[in-house]
Amino acid sequence: MNKKTKDVIIVGFALFAMFLGAGNLIFPPYLGFNSGTAWPINLFGFILTGVGLPFLGVYSTMKSGGNVMTLGRYVGRGFSIVLGVAIILAIGPCFAIPRTAATTHEVGVMQFAPNLPPIVTSLVFFGLVIFFCINSAKVIDYIGKFLTPFLMITLFSIVILAVIRPIGAPVELTGENVYNFAGSFTEGYQTLDALAATMFCGTALASIVSRGYNTLKDQLNLTIYCGIIAAGLLAIVYGGLLYAGASASGTMTFPEDVTRPQMLIQIVQEIFSGVATSWGPIGAGLLALAVSLACLTTAVGLVTTCAQYFNKLSNGKLSYRMLVLVTTGFSFLVSIMGVTWIINAAVPVLYLMYPVLIVLLIFTAFDKFIPNKNAYTGGIIGAFLISIIDALATLQGGFGFESSFIDSLVAFKSRIPLDSFGLAWVIPVIVLAVIASFLPRKRVDQEMTELVYFEEGTK
Secondary structure (H helix, E strand, C coil): CCHHHHHHHHHHHHHHHHHCCHHHHHHHHHHHHCCHHHHHHHHHHHHHHHHHHHHHHHHHHHHHCCCHHHHCCCCCHHHHHHHHHHHHHHHHHHCHHHHHHHHHHHHHHHHHCCCCCHHHHHHHHHHHHHHHHHCCHHHHHHHHHHHHHHHHHHHHHHHHHHHHCCCCCCCCCCCCCCCCHHHHHHHHHHHCHHHHHHHHHHHHHHHHHHCCCCCHHHHHHHHHHHHHHHHHHHHHHHHHHHHHHHHCCCCCCCCCCCCHHHHHHHHHHHHHHCCCCCHHHHHHHHHHHHHHHHHHHHHHHHHHHHHHHHHHHCCCCCCHHHHHHHHHHHHHHHHCCCHHHHHHHHHHHHHHHHHHHHHHHHHHHCHHHCCCCHHHHHHHHHHHHHHHHHHHHHHHHHHCCCCHHHHHHHHHHHCCCCHHHCCCCHHHHHHHHHHHCCCCCCCCCHHHHCCCCCCCCCC
16 A cells, blocks of 8 residues: 555545534434435435535635635635634534534433433533543543544444344335425535534644645645545445434334434434344444544534634634633533524524535635636625525524515525525526626735645745
8 A cells, every 4th residue: 555545544534533523423314214215315415515515615625725714815804704703603612512412411321311411411521521621632532543433333333234234114205394305405504514624624734734745736636535535434424324214214103302312312223123132222322322422522622623713813812721611611501402402593504604605615616717706705695695584584483483574585585596406595696706707806815815735845
């Protein structure tokens, strides 16, 4: 095995481990169960946003220069700062961090102590997070090195058993809760991986540079190869879990208020019970343990990232330790609301952010075909105008209030081509990007074009 192949495998698996947040495992089985025979098209929709966008996120961010500021350089400094803060809050204390604690309780702790209040789990969980973030960060790294293989073995065992010994056959479903392509496409938003990709890029880039790849061409090529490995592994895990849920659609029943974590555990238990009755609780227990420990390491990484980000953004005026305490304190308050509440609360925010980010990533990937960079601003505005309508609609549905104004906006959006696929923003993006391309090109802030990657001969 030559050096490049070895490097691709190592960095590719590292990227896979970074994106495979344990909290993400709760989505595919639920989606599959509510898809039935429509699971292949819904898997495609979920893979596009849950796997394809993270890969595009790493590639485009690296191509732009390696961070959110360079990614948004053609739109403006203010936009880049707002985008960066919004992303770090979403993958930090608002959604991702508290979801790790809530998932630990609902997937892990409840299997062994069903009557324990979630507040107790969160207190212990975030107490450990603070300890590792402030005092012994290396300990959690060592745990992670052993945990990642354990989690991967557990997950791939579930995937293999789900395929060779399916729970049953998927059935055709009808009703309000049945997913279509648009629903599965936006369900992939909840992985938060496309947002995280813009932050993970720096870590991946540092690993690539440390292995001796010091030109942009080599770095981008290696990113593609590593991304293919990471994306392939993610697709296998998500696909297997989604199919497991679909295969259960004709044989298992759940109450209407079943949560995603509860469904995941019961489906895994059923999969292992198909091999031997005694294997059911063992399989569910192993998954609960692996997910709980993985959530802890994920939370430590996210809290550290969040604290370091705001420490740097404030030029050191906000201390790292204080930011760790504030981040964990806010995450604790959100976590006790439960996984379902966190997921529902994230919906309008993600509907608002994802189309904007998708446009930015696609434009960056095909930057050489965009001579007038004003197109970036036009495209972002087009995506934002439609995403506002989607966000308002989800707020209206989630909180149950009525608004004729929002209804009229939704009715207008429904007449835009591709709306049935959840892609109503595509046409406005194209139109406004073309219009903006005819405007005089604005000057780009030189400080925002400084690249993080290293050209050969410079460092």
